[in-house]
Amino acid sequence: MNYSRITIFAGHYGSGKTNIAVNYALLLRQSHKKVMIADLDIVNPYFRTKDSEQTLRKFGIKLISSDYANSNLDVPAVPGEINAIFDDLESYAVIDVGGDDRGACALGRYFEKLHTNDVAAFFVINMYRPLSREAGATIEIMREIEFAGRIKFTGIINNSNLGIDTTASDIINSLPYAEEVSQKTQLPVVMTSVKRNLAVGLETYSNNLFPIDLEEYQWQKLPN
């Protein structure tokens, strides 16, 4: 796979950007020595890239994150260190952008730096989120993000899922939706991300599967 030097993940609030970004950074690390991931989320105070700090450290991936992420200080802060991504031409970097157009605002200020770099910008979609269930509504969100973040997407990641309850058929049912978004935007579906245990068996349905591991939280195990 050919990687751009900088890969941006943006999308609707709760579409799964952070999980994808972390897994993509881990994938990048398999073939590249110097990998960084930057948390540009200025919207969401909970469930941040920083939750994966231990995993990232274990694999030698540099995490650039606000000192205030996962803290009690609810301020929209972007770390100055993020400039390393644009200036260190040896590195490969992943940028995890906040949700919706409001989250993407933070990306706008890097417009000039991004245009002089080798950048891929992926729009993460999830058909099972209530406000992005149809292709039309999804594309509307995409245009809002492009406008606010001053970027043009170069590809789509189909991350349709129902969280811990996701089944293989949920993924299969989402493929026509992703295809419709792709056709209407003329952007390729670059990846279909699925929980690792679902990947086997879905290979016949999709040729761009991206198996991912999820951050586990202790209260998530829910006995019935």
Place this chain on the structure above:
Amino acid sequence: MTEKVLMKGNEALAEAALRAGCRHFFGYPITPQTEVAAYMAKRMPKISGTYLQAESEIAAINMVLGASAAGVRAMTSSSSPGISLKSEGLSYLAGCDLPAVVVNIQRGGPGLGGIRPSQSDYFQATRSGGHGDFHLIVLAPDTVQEMFDLTIEAFELADQYRMTAMILGDGMLGQVMEPVDISREGTVSTVAKQWALTGTKGTRKKNIINSLYLNEEELEMLNFKRFEKYAEVEKIARTEEYFIDDADVIVVAYGICARIAKNAIDEARKKGIKAGLIRPVTLWPFPKLQLKAAAAKAKAFIVVEMSMGQMIEDVELSIRCSRPVDLCNRTGGMVPTPDEVLAAIEKAARAERS
């Protein structure tokens, strides 16, 4: 047909309100409940509803009062410090016997506190949340699905009893994403609101909604009548019970703490300790009878809560202090771990044997 989507707890609250026929939402942003307002802001204009970001929490609750007086379903939401600001309005709503739904997605306190999850507004919610003799109906969901289901129920209960129904969640439940079946439509209340200010059209005597009484005997009588109603409401007290039939040690926990406790109880059972859980689904009315019945068989109780120990007082009162009640708690935005709860269960089981 089931219709599953992946939602944040805060979004589920908002969607449920819309499905319950609520078309009037007045809010003010505060972490960790802001998604309720954000969702309403996006959806309300598309369904001819009113989303209004008020100039303050105080304004928002009084807008709810106004809308409710006009006979429509209205809602506001906030997090701990914002609920304190709303407390005057909660009292006026009660004094006017108006239905309303108010959401508190609790965060660490007191004061400005923090933005991480907490359950330290239990006293505030269950003792009324404002001045004067009154109660709120307080519902405590423990999953995103229940955030949805109990919000629909809150609108029903509010209309039925002309009371404020509060959804008492916490930052974790507000922020976590889980699959939700949103196919259940709310039943738009069939209770005719004959008291509502809808205009007399010259055909009836005018309605007055007011909480000021110049005659103290009249005000006392009104309080007596209101408490006769509260005695009726006591009957809706409800719990979820998990392995309590043979339990020696009963954990009492609500909301996210109940989920953590279930994991600990599973572990305790594997170790041969007979542990069980009572999860109050209604915090007011508190399920006193269910607790009292459990105390007849169980030997010890543990209350798990994210506060310095608030619900523990209701547990002790309900069982008339007939059994030891331990507290297993974290506060200030910290969340107890299943291991901490398991240790508390093991300790209680050891004490009970010796």
